[in-house]
Amino acid sequence: MEKDKIKGQGAVTNIHNHFIKNRYETSIYQDDYEEELAKTRVIEVFPKTLVNEVKSPDLFMAYSMNPYQGCEHGCAYCYARPTHEYWGYSAGVDFERIILAKKNAPQLLEKFFKKRGYKPQPILLSGNTDCYQPVERKLEITRGLLQMCLDYRHPVHVLTKNAMVIRDLDILTQLAEKNLVSVSLSIPTINEDLRRKLEPRTSSVNTKLKAVETLSQNGIPTHVMVAPMIPGLNTPEILSIVKTIAEKGAKGFGYTLVRLNDTVEPVFIDWLEQHYPDRKEKVLQQIASMHGGKLGEKQIGKRRTGEGNIANMIHTTFKIARQKFFKDKEMLPLDVHHFDGTRGEQLSLF
Template identity: 80%
Template sequence: MKKETIKGQGAVNNVHNHFNKNRYEQSIYQDDFEEDIAKTQVIEVYPKSIVNKVKSPDLSMAYSMNPYQGCEHGCAYCYARPTHEYWGYSAGVEFERVILAKKNAPELLEQFFKKRGYVPEPIMLSGNTDCYQPVERKLQITRKLLEVFLEYRHPVHILTKNALVIRDIDILKPLAEKNLVTVSLSIPTINEDLRRKLEPRTSSANNKLKAIETLTQNGIPVHIMVAPMIPGLNTMEILPITKAIAERGALAFGYTLVRLNDTVEPVFKDWVTEHYPDRASKVLNQIASMYGGKLGEKQVIKRQRGEGNIANMIHTTFKIARQKYFANRALPKTTTALFDGTKGEQLRLF
């Protein structure tokens, strides 16, 4: 019998944290648990640093930063879920409902800019969890970070699934005028029924498309991540999505193949079985066909390209889409030439 899902919930269970000796599991569908789990718990944390050196070849940035740990968006496929285990939480429900907010992030960013000998390079805002997830409406940590980027004239690249980014047009526009920002929106589907299940607390597909228009009209370069590609769920949307984003002004796009590493695997398996029981086996088998029979892959080349007919079909279709809709478009390169590490001090003299 199909379980009654909670609106806005992605994971089906709190999967076991493999760092914990004892195992505690509780389904989100138990009546006495539903009321509590539907609420998000925000915990303030105060790290000693906020900017991370990027070691992953999947990201082109030298640095990234994440003002939040955990993500309310609830995407069942999210590769960041296992990172919640390092904080003592589950990669399942708790990843979505226990959010750690780094409220001192703006101060830490300013300290980073003032380091002796610092050579500026673009910083990716997000990269792990979303900097514009719902809690940002209230806490505005991301907005404060953007104010620091503007103050120091430092380039920043934003990655988000949320149209909330247009709230900060007043900061993004002057950044763009100085060639200091690009915004990358993640749009894996424009099928709203699928979007509600796949990434339940992100912005609607229509609002994401409107955000592309708004950003473009304000001179802010927009890149789209059509990701991840999940065989049997959204691969048939490649051409419709790329056509839609091109029509609204996006300058470039990228994509990735879904991979279910570590504790992402049980979360996604439970999710696809719950929401698409009629095709769950087909979806999982097609994912496995891209990685030599496994659902995940950690070797860089293999995880980026995949293998087999399904992976080749995805790559070929995106190649056609690029030629058809993005042949004469390119994302401008941001500049580091305007950075001034003393800027904040100078402004505060007045």
């Protein structure tokens, strides 16, 4: 099977997990191996905790939670890919084809809410991998987490690339009535051809934009992450993307610059070689120019903003876009005063 015939796959190969001594190697059975890689395998895991405290000063949230490890969306640039290596898998194809599901996530969240002395702060639902990736359609773990937030009147930010979020409109509208929810949709491009290559199993551009419109029309504060910005690929779209999401009702937007940390680098380089070999070197050189000559950046304060002429041009363009299309729009902070830590006990009486 030729690599480009494996539908919905972002990574080209299974790159080596540097925590493991043995390596993946091509063999006479490679065709069968690649056919097997094209199938998604879901494995249930049993964590003891779900909510993570976020200590990075350049991130806005205090807590995050992820119902899944690995992500079927297959985005070649995904910063979460290296986390799959801690589970013994590759950051390449394994990351998008072997999904670890935390089916006990709603119960773990309730346990967190009941901690003695807990003071509520908004929790980001998906700080690592997507909570609305395709397997969610069947497992509904994310829906269970949203229901738990509604039961306890706890504020939650939702971040996703998938228009499946509309499925849970019934819960989201109830949360929004008390200012307990905001939804951020990731839309790095409105070029559908680029979207198919860049994030092959996410929702189509039109479906994402329709989701922004639907959420906004239903009174749910909607934000868009125009991210990541990849010079030579989606940077020419900045003004058109921001204009479009403003017209669809988004109240705010954010963006980040692409950074290829650790094993994201070989995955993305292979992806460029397969899809855009003619501009591969130019794209890589421009990415490196934003990070002091490196393709990645981990330093807090610099990893999201970058440096150099290209980074400055991106920041300037977004500044112009914000002034032109979002001048009178804003996202309000979520309310933490409705939280009721005894809510679950009250519900159990019925």
